[in-house]
Amino acid sequence: EAQVTQNPRYLITVTGKKLTVTCSQNMNHEYMSWYRQDPGLGLRQIYYSMNVEVTDKGDVPEGYKVSRKEKRNFPLILESPSPNQTSLYFCASSPYTGELFFGEGSRLTVL
């Protein structure tokens, strides 16, 4: 089944404890992207990648890192999480046809 898989789906952590949210797609898509969604602010892009080893900042990259060493994986790294990174995170991939395939989301709480 074609899908985008994010893990963990839910996480509660503490300030400063490094964490990684994984994202994997099995559709051989070149494009992948991370978004965060907060009440009243809509989806905001964090980072995106147009292919392996090609990443670029979105609108809100501060406090996040990404890597794209293989086409299928695009992990989101929070080196030192802070409470303002409490959010709902979505990973998405696309073959550039316009249809973005989203993961189910990862709800992160930073205490």
Added chain:
Amino acid sequence: RKEVEQDPGPFNVPEGATVAFNCTYSNSASQSFFWYRQDCRKEPKLLMSVYSSGNEDGRFTAQLNRASQYISLLIRDSKLSDSATYLCVVNEPNYGQNFVFGPGTRLSVLP
């Protein structure tokens, strides 16, 4: 600065009503356009692509006006199940491509 703007709503309409949403985009070089639907705290899903000639899918009609840089979505005979947030998405050219989301328009269809 790239921008995609939408009226956030909420639009509260009775069942059976016709409702229209507009979306404006700032980058005249934008190449393709889409409407996504997002249910509360779920991942967005593609509703329809928007073609230059306009397109229709059942009760939904999408139109593009490149000269004025806006796209529209018309929903006829609204159903309770149409209640959701509708996201306008623009595929912008840079050295590759990137998807830019509008903030979304919330629709509530009332019995």
